[in-house]
Amino acid sequence: MRIGRQTYAIDYGHLALITVIAAAVIWYLFDARSVSLSVNNLLLVQPIAIFALAMYLFILPQCFHKVDAREVAKSPAQKDPLHVTIPSERSDIMRMLALGISLGLMVFLLDVIGFDIAIFLFAAAAMAICGERRPFHLLVFSLGVTLVTIYGFRALISYPMHTTLL
Numbered sequence: 001m002r003i004g005r006q007t008y009a010i011d012y013g014h015l016a017l018i019t020v021i022a023a024a025v026i027w028y029l030f031d032a033r034s035v036s037l038s039v040n041n042l043l044l045v046q047p048i049a050i051f052a053l054a055m056y057l058f059i060l061p062q063c064f065h066k067v068d069a070r071e072v073a074k075s076p077a078q079k080d081p082l083h084v085t086i087p088s089e090r091s092d093i094m095r096m097l098a099l100g101i102s103l104g105l106m107v108f109l110l111d112v113i114g115f116d117i118a119i120f121l122f123a124a125a126a127m128a129i130c131g132e133r134r135p136f137h138l139l140v141f142s143l144g145v146t147l148v149t150i151y152g153f154r155a156l157i158s159y160p161m162h163t164t165l166l
Helices: 012-035 045-063 090-113 115-129 135-156
Strands: 006-010 064-067
Touching: 012 045, 045 064, 090 115, 115 135
Parallel strands: none
Antiparallel strands: 006 064
């Protein structure tokens, strides 16, 4: 796209994705408001919808990039924004597989050993798989994720979660 003497590249895939998400958020907000305007109905929906729409407005300008004259001369294959590169290294594939297995184990172990221990173990395993090697950071971050998740779910959802320690 050209405006004046400046050329802009538009990331159409990113623009379409965030626009679809914003449209879904607007639809969901209007649907929730049409059911009831009570505080209990809109306690979570409306603030999160407003936050999501604000994020849309902050992300929207990032879909438009000024293009340097040298980049305009590149071949079309080099500047295709929709060209996807799939990780092909064996270590990346093994890491993705390990993360998937650890997520499956967490879901299986939620009722077996409790939500708190399963979430703690999953957070620690995910950090270790992604490369964190400092034991103190593994423990502190995993504990923080566990506490926020358990107490946040208890505050928001009336589902009786089976916990072992918390």
